[in-house]
Amino acid sequence: MAIKVTVCERPISETSYVRATFKGLALTLKHLVDPHKVTVQYPEEKWDIGPRWRGTHRMLTTEDGKAKCVACGLCPTVCPANCIKLVPGEDAEGNRYPLVFDIDEFRCIFCGYCQEVCPEEAIHLGRHYENAEYDRKSFVYDLERLTAQTHPVCEMWDPADPKGE
Amino acid sequence: MSEPKLINLTIEGRAVSVPEGTTILEAAKTAGVLIPHYCYHPGLPIAGVCRMCLVDVEKMPKLAPSCATTVGEGQVVHVYSEKALEARKGVLELLLINHPLDCPICDQAGECELQDYTFQEGRADSRYREPKRFTAAEDFGGDVLYVQNRCILCTRCVRFMDDVAEDTALCVQERGDRAGIGRSPNHGLTHAWASNVVDLCPVGALISKDFLNKARSWDLDRTASICPNCSQGCNITLETRDAVVVRMKPRSNTAVNQYYACDEGRLNYHWINRADRLETPVVAGRAVEWDVAIAAAAAALKGKKARVVASASLSNEALYLLKQVIGATGGSGAFRVMQGAEAPLAGVHDLALRADRAANATGAELLGFSRTDNPLAGIGSGDVLVLAGEECVGLDTTAFAAAAAVIVLGTAAPAQLPSNAILLPVANFAEEEGTFTNLRGRVQRFMQAKAAPGFARPTWSVLADLLAALGSKGNLASAESVFASLAGSEAPFGGMSYDTLALKGQIVTGAGVTA
Numbered sequence: 001m002a003i004k005v006t007v008c009e010r011p012i013s014e015t016s017y018v019r020a021t022f023k024g025l026a027l028t029l030k031h032l033v034d035p036h037k038v039t040v041q042y043p044e045e046k047w048d049i050g051p052r053w054r055g056t057h058r059m060l061t062t063e064d065g066k067a068k069c070v071a072c073g074l075c076p077t078v079c080p081a082n083c084i085k086l087v088p089g090e091d092a093e094g095n096r097y098p099l100v101f102d103i104d105e106f107r108c109i110f111c112g113y114c115q116e117v118c119p120e121e122a123i124h125l126g127r128h129y130e131n132a133e134y135d136r137k138s139f140v141y142d143l144e145r146l147t148a149q150t151h152p153v154c155e156m157w158d159p160a161d162p163k164g165e
Numbered sequence: 166m167s168e169p170k171l172i173n174l175t176i177e178g179r180a181v182s183v184p185e186g187t188t189i190l191e192a193a194k195t196a197g198v199l200i201p202h203y204c205y206h207p208g209l210p211i212a213g214v215c216r217m218c219l220v221d222v223e224k225m226p227k228l229a230p231s232c233a234t235t236v237g238e239g240q241v242v243h244v245y246s247e248k249a250l251e252a253r254k255g256v257l258e259l260l261l262i263n264h265p266l267d268c269p270i271c272d273q274a275g276e277c278e279l280q281d282y283t284f285q286e287g288r289a290d291s292r293y294r295e296p297k298r299f300t301a302a303e304d305f306g307g308d309v310l311y312v313q314n315r316c317i318l319c320t321r322c323v324r325f326m327d328d329v330a331e332d333t334a335l336c337v338q339e340r341g342d343r344a345g346i347g348r349s350p351n352h353g354l355t356h357a358w359a360s361n362v363v364d365l366c367p368v369g370a371l372i373s374k375d376f377l378n379k380a381r382s383w384d385l386d387r388t389a390s391i392c393p394n395c396s397q398g399c400n401i402t403l404e405t406r407d408a409v410v411v412r413m414k415p416r417s418n419t420a421v422n423q424y425y426a427c428d429e430g431r432l433n434y435h436w437i438n439r440a441d442r443l444e445t446p447v448v449a450g451r452a453v454e455w456d457v458a459i460a461a462a463a464a465a466l467k468g469k470k471a472r473v474v475a476s477a478s479l480s481n482e483a484l485y486l487l488k489q490v491i492g493a494t495g496g497s498g499a500f501r502v503m504q505g506a507e508a509p510l511a512g513v514h515d516l517a518l519r520a521d522r523a524a525n526a527t528g529a530e531l532l533g534f535s536r537t538d539n540p541l542a543g544i545g546s547g548d549v550l551v552l553a554g555e556e557c558v559g560l561d562t563t564a565f566a567a568a569a570a571v572i573v574l575g576t577a578a579p580a581q582l583p584s585n586a587i588l589l590p591v592a593n594f595a596e597e598e599g600t601f602t603n604l605r606g607r608v609q610r611f612m613q614a615k616a617a618p619g620f621a622r623p624t625w626s627v628l629a630d631l632l633a634a635l636g637s638k639g640n641l642a643s644a645e646s647v648f649a650s651l652a653g654s655e656a657p658f659g660g661m662s663y664d665t666l667a668l669k670g671q672i673v674t675g676a677g678v679t680a
Binding site: 070095119 | 268270377380381383
């Protein structure tokens, strides 16, 4: 069976590309002179991140520079990704202290449960996102690295309104 | 003996029949209701001091302490009535007045009855605004550390020392909010069974120095086992964290050890974790595959007499298969038992840390091994020496040179082995399953708690392969089938199987003669 083809004839004003080209160029020209900028000039410029941003971890320390952690074991218990390795032990004064505290940031899902559960306010998620590394093993942060970091930490709740009312 | 009279009562809507004289608390257990309690313990005299077990009994004017109230015909007991819950909530609030909120650093957390019952029935917050009492922790001696801040004065420890250990080392000192547990004048907590107060303590007031800050209780894997440190055969729980044994706790068996375990037994577990283990089969100084090593051992045994020097801490299964090896080659078997001081627990019938510091000396005797002080004596020049679990520490090892060949089934190699020795790495008791026979002839099962290192295999499994290579036949594919074979051919073990042993064990036929 033969196929019947109908050819639509449209006026040249509708099919010409010249009009569309100038329309596009006009839009480009408008953005060239418009002061409203969308692109952030990363890494020279950086966006502000929210107070509840949950990035790679940080361990807070006491005045004498020791980790606040008492190795209670709540964070590895609550961690849904099973990314915290904790071996409890004692420090030189005989206080409970972590012998090993490793967080695998590759496994971490940044839920923030560890910060929420910590009774000593020791482990925190950081307001920080530049954490690229050259190899996989560098993503396992040990206690030394967790305590050495200085970036601001996540505010899980507003201190002025802790219950979120 | 006349049958005890049965009393019928109703607990939480469930009809219960218990013998006359039973307490409401014990009767409630049979109905599947655990009434919260601190001072009550089935192994100790009743004190009724904690007031935590108050229940509502119909027609009684006041709430009754269920640990000290015996059942009556037709009683109707409400454990969770509003009145009872309110009373127990009040008791908990008072207990928590001076109890520190240091659960994150307390070793008892996770197995603490104060934590559990507060979570179940206590208030969510405290109305107490004053500063809490603080007292420094005190070392009680032995393995026990006393943290008075956490103490709820249930006096379980005092009653254990007074009535079970019969050594009045502990008492309640001072009064009111200064009250605490103290050592009696001129007394240390040095009794050989003193560490049981750590298990008895319902809170974290008495804690083990050995276990201090080592692990959280919810991280531990628990395995039913038998204490390998003497011939009493106390039932224990091996607690492991990441395949490392961190604690041994007694497991209740009313026929053997009630609820208790001695200090020496429970603290002597570090050898289970030793790192210098034999991990690969070795023949003449070279690491080889298992089948090569088994073939070499079978070839060495062919046509020669096997002189087996066994450890008295091997399982019945391993000793039975060693007996088969002896039978196949016409040799003999001997063992020695390390000795130590005997330390009885006065308040419990027939319970002591025994002088024989090996778990299965009775089993070895029943299976025809001869007990001697020097099992290496009299090795003939044509004999093959088989060292099974015996490291020959303190023995004259010149016999090694006299033997035609030396086969070692062990966790570590003895010193001064000849260079052509055949080393077959085996699991220790925590890494395999099996049975021990205690000094009263009770055969009890123990389970595998952790994995064996490297290529090490259970002793019975290695011996089963060796027997197959020597030409004997039989189903020896599992510890259970080895035990079935043992029960089938050894009269004292007749009629036993892993199913009939269950967790309480069975006594061998004709026992009592070994006592």
